[in-house]
Amino acid sequence: MIPLLALACVLPLASAAAASTEISSVRVATRNDANTPFVRTVVDVSQKVTPRLYLDKSGQYVTVTLPNTKIDKNVQKQYDANKNVISRIWLTQRSSATDVNIKVPRKITANDLKVFTLPADAKAKTNNRVVIDINDKSGKVKQWSHWGDTSIGIHPSQQTKTSWKSRTDSGSAVGAATVTIPSYGKSASYSLTKGLKGKTICIDPGHGGTDTGAIGSMSQEKNITLAISKKVQQLLQEAGANVIMTRTTDVDVYAPNDGAVEELQARCNIANASKADVFVCIHIDSFSSPDAMGVTAYYNPKTQYDLGLAKYIHQQNMKATSFPDRGVDTANFYVLLHTNMPATLLELGFISNPAEEKALNTETQQDNFAESIVKGLADYFDHNGL
C-alpha cells in the first residue's frame, strides 16, 4: 500500500490558506485478515491532504495532524475501538488543522503504525481518505488463520511443514489458567462401528462473534461456516445421530475478544466433554492472492483414524463442488491436536477467490457441502474409520 510516512517527519503545509477541506466522516474497524491484526481508522476528507504523524515518547499517544481541515458539524468527535489495540480516539479542531488523537493501551513503535492517503475514486464511490493502521500488541485479537500448536497465526499455505510431535502433559504449556486442558488419548472411547445412527458427532463452525474469520468482498467466513454447519446438523439429526454444535449462533464460544487458545480450547472442551465419536471443524480458506482456489481436508495423525475421517469426507466433498481439489493434508492445528477423538478441519474453498466466495454464499453450494460431509461421515463409520 501507498506511501508510509516517517515518524515525526515535518512536511510543509499544503497551503497557508484558510481551512477549506472538510472532514466528513471517520470509521474504525478491527482487521484480522493480516499476519498481525490491526485497527484501521479511516478519515474521509473532501480534498487530498498531507497528514503529519507524531508518536510521543511514551509510545502511547499518536497524533495525526490534517492541515487546513475542519470537522463537519455532523461528525462525532470521539470513537471507540477494539480495547486491546486502542483505548480512545478523539478529534480536536485547531485554528487551521485537525488532530486525530489516538491513545493506545500498550507502547507501540514506528513499526506498529502506518499512515497513508488514498485518492477519491468516483467509480468505487469513495472519498479522499487518510488511513491510520495500528497493530495489535496485546496478542488478544485473533487472526483468521487456524492456529497450530507451534506456528500460531501462520496460514496453512505459508506454513513450513513441521513434523508432528506429541504435546507434553503440562497444561501450563498452552497458558490460560481458566481453561481446562485435558490430555487427549486417555479417554479414547470413540465409536468406530457402522452407521450414523446413535453416533455423537461434534460440528465446529469456525470463528464467530468478534472473530469474523477471513473476510471476502461480500461476506465473512464466520457466517458461511455457520450456515453450512447448521445444514450438516439438520441432516445428521435426520440420520439419527446425536449432534453437538460448538455454536449455533454468531458468538464467540469462549468470550468476545478472547485469545486464540481460550477460544479454540473451549471448542475442544465441548467435543471432549460430550465424548463425541468424531470432531468436524468447518472453515473457509483465504489467501493474499485471489487466484488461490480449492478444497482441502486437514488431519493430524494423533489416532490411526484421523486420516480416514479427513479422507472419506474429502472424497465426498470433491463430488459436491467444481472447486479444485487441494487434497488431504496433515496439520498441527490446535483443534486437531486437543480433541480426544478423530478430528478433521475442512477448508471448503477460498473466500478470497471471487468465484468461490460467490458460490459459497449460495444455498445450493452450502447444501451440496452439507450433504457431502454427511455422506463422508457415513463412509467413515462404514469403513470403521480406516
Ligand SMILES: [Zn+2]
Ligand atoms: Zn477459518
